[in-house]
Amino acid sequence: MKAWRSSSISTTLERAEMPVPTPEPDEVLLRVEACGVCRTDLHVIDHELPPRRADVVPGHQIVGIVEARGAAVRRIELGDRVGAAWLRRTCGLCAWCRTGRENLCPDSLYTGWDADGGFADYATVPASYTYPLGPEADPVRTAPLLCAGIIGYRAFMRSRLPPGGRLGLYGFGSSGHLTAQLAMAFGAQVCVMTRGQTNRRLARQLGVDFVSDAFAEPPGPLDAAIIFAPAGELVPAALRATARGGTVTIAGIHMSDIPQMPYQQTLFYERDLRTVTANTRTDGIEFLRLAQHLGIAAEVTVYRFDALPTALEDLRASRVSGSLVLSDRPGTV
Numbered sequence: 001m002k003a004w005r006s007s008s009i010s011t012t013l014e015r016a017e018m019p020v021p022t023p024e025p026d027e028v029l030l031r032v033e034a035c036g037v038c039r040t041d042l043h044v045i046d047h048e049l050p051p052r053r054a055d056v057v058p059g060h061q062i063v064g065i066v067e068a069r070g071a072a073v074r075r076i077e078l079g080d081r082v083g084a085a086w087l088r089r090t091c092g093l094c095a096w097c098r099t100g101r102e103n104l105c106p107d108s109l110y111t112g113w114d115a116d117g118g119f120a121d122y123a124t125v126p127a128s129y130t131y132p133l134g135p136e137a138d139p140v141r142t143a144p145l146l147c148a149g150i151i152g153y154r155a156f157m158r159s160r161l162p163p164g165g166r167l168g169l170y171g172f173g174s175s176g177h178l179t180a181q182l183a184m185a186f187g188a189q190v191c192v193m194t195r196g197q198t199n200r201r202l203a204r205q206l207g208v209d210f211v212s213d214a215f216a217e218p219p220g221p222l223d224a225a226i227i228f229a230p231a232g233e234l235v236p237a238a239l240r241a242t243a244r245g246g247t248v249t250i251a252g253i254h255m256s257d258i259p260q261m262p263y264q265q266t267l268f269y270e271r272d273l274r275t276v277t278a279n280t281r282t283d284g285i286e287f288l289r290l291a292q293h294l295g296i297a298a299e300v301t302v303y304r305f306d307a308l309p310t311a312l313e314d315l316r317a318s319r320v321s322g323s324l325v326l327s328d329r330p331g332t333v
Helices: 040-047 139-146 148-158 175-186 196-207 234-241 281-294 305-316
Strands: 002-007 013-017 029-039 061-069 081-084 087-090 122-126 130-131 166-170 190-192 208-213 222-229 242-248 274-277 300-303 323-326
Touching: 013 122, 013 130, 029 081, 029 139, 029 305, 040 305, 061 139, 081 122, 081 139, 087 122, 139 148, 139 175, 139 281, 139 300, 139 323, 148 175, 148 222, 148 242, 148 281, 166 175, 166 234, 166 274, 175 190, 175 281, 175 323, 190 196, 190 300, 196 208, 222 234, 234 242, 300 305, 305 323
Parallel strands: 166 190, 166 222, 190 208, 222 242, 242 274, 300 323
Antiparallel strands: 002 013, 029 061, 029 122, 029 323, 061 081, 081 130
């Protein structure tokens, strides 16, 4: 099969021919129909996340058809369309797993970091970490929901936004534009602070209440803020823009260093600073159900498999808005 591999000794991505993987007893083999291109993939390729495995295949927003299954798999049939996300395995035994916080499991493993992911013709995934999608699901438009959407949902829930409150979104890429739709469906006022004209244009098209530069002051105090951009310097700005008792949630897996902050002007008055660490399977189930019910849809730019390096550079330079998806599926452009 054809695949793109990240190197453990350099920040290059190379095209490779690899054997089709064999699923373990509790895994399924997916023929990849589409795979979202996420900023986390850049963090893996650029070693901003330290390599966990040599020459790993990135990609963790996978939609595919089950082509084979391990001997222990029962509830997934050949031919089913399923999704796979960043969280790949947990131990199931630790205090975090036993209390519904499996994303904090010290032994957790991740697709496209610890194991080969979806930038390939085929990928294996533990069956109990897949999401049933159904034959009617559009693989290209569904792929971004499996990380950008799920992580945005977890960040939104952790932000503790009061009903009808004002939410600030710092950064407006794949997660940001999906979270904005979710927040507006819940009745929130949404303020988008982001760099790049393409991102600001998309925010206006979606009908948010305020759009401006990343460091702009919103039209009033924020009840909560979510930082999607991997820029530590946004943390003090978001805290200053947040009302007393408000919450700032950092949604990224990697961020540049947070600068020194004056306590009285940032954290004081019971402002909370929270983070998001991966997702739980419950997050995925809840968000995918909500997305279908509320009509949350990704704005997608599709790249053919051979064009992955171009997609990554477009993502790195913020040249396109919304979500980027890799797919050679018939009917895609």
